[in-house]
Amino acid sequence: MNAIVSATKSWFTDALQAWERFWFTPTRPETLALIRILGGAMLFYTHFVWGLKLNAFLGPHAFIDNATALQLQEGWYSWSYLWYIESPALLWTLHIAALIIFALFTLGLFTRVVSVLAFVVTLAYCHRLHGAQFGLDQVNAMLATYLMIAPCGEVYSLDRWRRLWRSGQWPAPRAFISTNIATRLIQLHLCILYLFGGISKLRGQMWWDGSAVWGAIANLEYQSIDLTWLAQYPWIIAALTHITVFWETFYCFTIWPKWSRPLTLALAVAVHGGIALGLGMVTFGTAMIIANMAFVSPALVAAVVNLVARNRVREQGRGGESAAHSPGSLAADRRSNPAPAR
Amino acid sequence: MEVSRTNSDNNSPPTWSRGFKLLVSALVAFHLAAVFIAPMSFAVRPGSPAIDPLRAALAPYIQALYLDHGYAFFAPDPDPSHLVEYRLEFADGTPSRTGRFPDRHEHFPRMLYHRHFMLSESLNTYYAPPEAPRFPASMPAEERAQELQVWRTARARFEALRDSYARHLAAEQGAASAEVHRLRHDFLPPSQFTNQRDPARPYKLDDPRTYQDLDAAPALLPSPLPAPTPKFLPGISPLPGDTR
DSSP states (O other): OHHHHHHHHHHHHHHHHHHHHHHHSOBOSHHHHHHHHHHHHHHHHHHHHHHHTHHHHHSTTOTTOHHHHHHHTTTOOOOOGGGGOOOHHHHHHHHHHHHHHHHHHHHTSSHHHHHHHHHHHHHHHHHHTTTSOOHHHHHHHHHHHHHTTTTTTSSSSHHHHHHHHHHSSOOOOOOBHHHHHHHHHHHHHHHHHHHHHHHHHTTSSHHHHTOHHHHHHTOTTTOSSOOGGGGGOHHHHHHHHHHHHHHHHHHHHHTSSTTTHHHHHHHHHHHHHHHHHHSSOHHHHHHHHHHHGGGSOHHHHHHHHHHHHHHHHHHTTOOHHHHHTSTTOHHHHHHHOOOOOO | OOBOOOTTTOSOOOBOOHHHHHHHHHHHHHHHHHHHHHHHHHHTTTOOTTTHHHHHHHHHHHHHTTOOOOOOTTOSSOOOEEEEEEEEEOTTSOOOEEEEEOOTTTSOSHHHHHHHHHHHHHHHHTOOOSSOOOOOTTSOHHHHHHHHHHHHHHHHHHHHHHHHHHHHHHHHHTOSEEEEEEEEEOOOOGGGGSTTOOTTSOOSTTOGGGEEETTSOGGGOOOOOOOOOOOOOTTOOOOTTOOO
C-alpha cells in the first residue's frame, strides 16, 4: 500500500514539475519578436486592404451596414466601437489611427502599450466585419491576443534602440516567463486548431476517398494557379488529400517530439504554401506559417538573424570585430545572457 | 507584475511567487478550455449534453475574444463556391444592369477579392427558405413553436443580410433598387479534364452550365448537373448534417 501511495505521490509531483517547466521557464524573446514583426505586418496589410474599400465594408451603406451587423450578432457577447461610427470622416480618422498602431506594433515602438491597442483594434474590426472574414482573421486575432501578453518588443524593435539611446550600450535580450507563456499559448492554440481541422475533415467522404484536394483545385473561385492537369494523375491528388488530413489530425502529437518537429513544420510550410499559391489565400497561408514559428527555438531564430546581419555587414565592407558588437549578436548575448534552454 | 532582472544585474532568471503561478495557471487553464470548447461545440452539433453547458458558461469569453470558430476548413468536404448575382434598376431610364461578385478582374488585390467572396458565401450560409418548415403531426406543440421561432429568426437574418447587400449595391452604383440572387458554382469531376471527358457535359471551370441560380423561380432553373452520388464505406451511415 505504501508503494502505491508513494508512486501516486511521485506521479503528482512529477506532473506538477512538468507543468512548472512547461509554463514558467523564462524564455528568450527572439521567436516572439519575429512573430511580432511578421504578424504585425500581416495585421497592417489586412487593415490596409479594408481601407481600399472602407465605405463598402464599414460605411453607412456598407455591404453589411451597422444595423444588419448588430442584428446578425444579436445576443452575442461581442463589441466593436465601429458599430457606432456613421461619419465617414470619423471612420477614416479611426482607420488611419488603426494603421498607425499596427505600424508601430510591427516596428516595435512603445510595444507594451501598442500591443494592447493592436489587440483591441483587431477584435473591434473582427466583430464589426462579421460576414466578410475567413481563417486569416482568426489567426490575426489569435496572434494579437497572445503577443499582447509578453514583451514582444524586447528585441528586433525600435524599443531596443531606445534603450540603447538611454543607456549608451546595447541591452542584452532578457528572458521572461511571460514570453514563454505567450509562446506556449500560440503553440497549444495551433494544436487545437489543427486537431479540429483534421477531425472535422474525417467526417467527410472526399477526405477518405482521396478526392478532397480536387474539390479545392477545381474550385474556380479559389483557384490562383490552374492545377486541373493533376486530373491526369489521380494518385497525386489522393496522396495530397491523405497527407493533409493525417498531418492536420496528428499535428498536436507530432509537433512536440524533437525528432518529428522539423518534419511536421516542413509539412506545415508545404500545406500552407500550397494554399497560398494554389488557392489564392496567400495571406492565410502566410499567417499560418507565421504562427507555426512559435515552435522554432529563440536560439535558432537568433542564430539565423545574426547570420543574416553578419553577412550584410561583411557585404558592406566592415570587419568581423564590428559584427560582434552589432545588435543582437550571439557574442554580445553570450557575454551577458546565459538564457535557459527551451 | 513580473519580477525580471536584467541579466547584467545578476545571472539569476526571473521568478514568480507560488501564489502568482497558481493564479496564472488557473487563467491559462480557463483560457485553453475556452479555446477547446469553441470548436468542440461546433463538432458536436446539433448538441451534446456534456458540451452544451460548458459552451453556455464560456460563451461570453469565447465570443468576446473572437474564439468562436470550428476550424472546419474545407470540411467535412470541399463545397461548391457561392457567388452573388445582382440586377440594378435605375429610376432615370438607364437600362438595368447585372453584375456578379466576387470578380477577380474587378477586385484587386487578392485579399479584397477574397473579402467579396466571403460576403457571397455568408449570404448562402445564412440562407433560410421562405416557407416555414412542415412538421409531423406527432410533434408536440411546444417543440413546433420553438422550431418555428428558430426558422423566423433565421429567415429574418437572411433577409436583413440580403437587403443590406442590395442597398449597398444600389447606393454604390446610383440605382433605385437592386435584386440579389445567390449562385452556386459546381465543380467538375476530374474525368472532364482528361481525354475521357464527355463533350456533351461542361469541361471548363467557368462553363455557364456549372452555375446554378439558387433563388430563381423553379420554372427558370436550368437543368442541373447530375449531383455526385454519395459514396459511403460499407456499414458506415452518413453523419447528421452531412449534405451528401
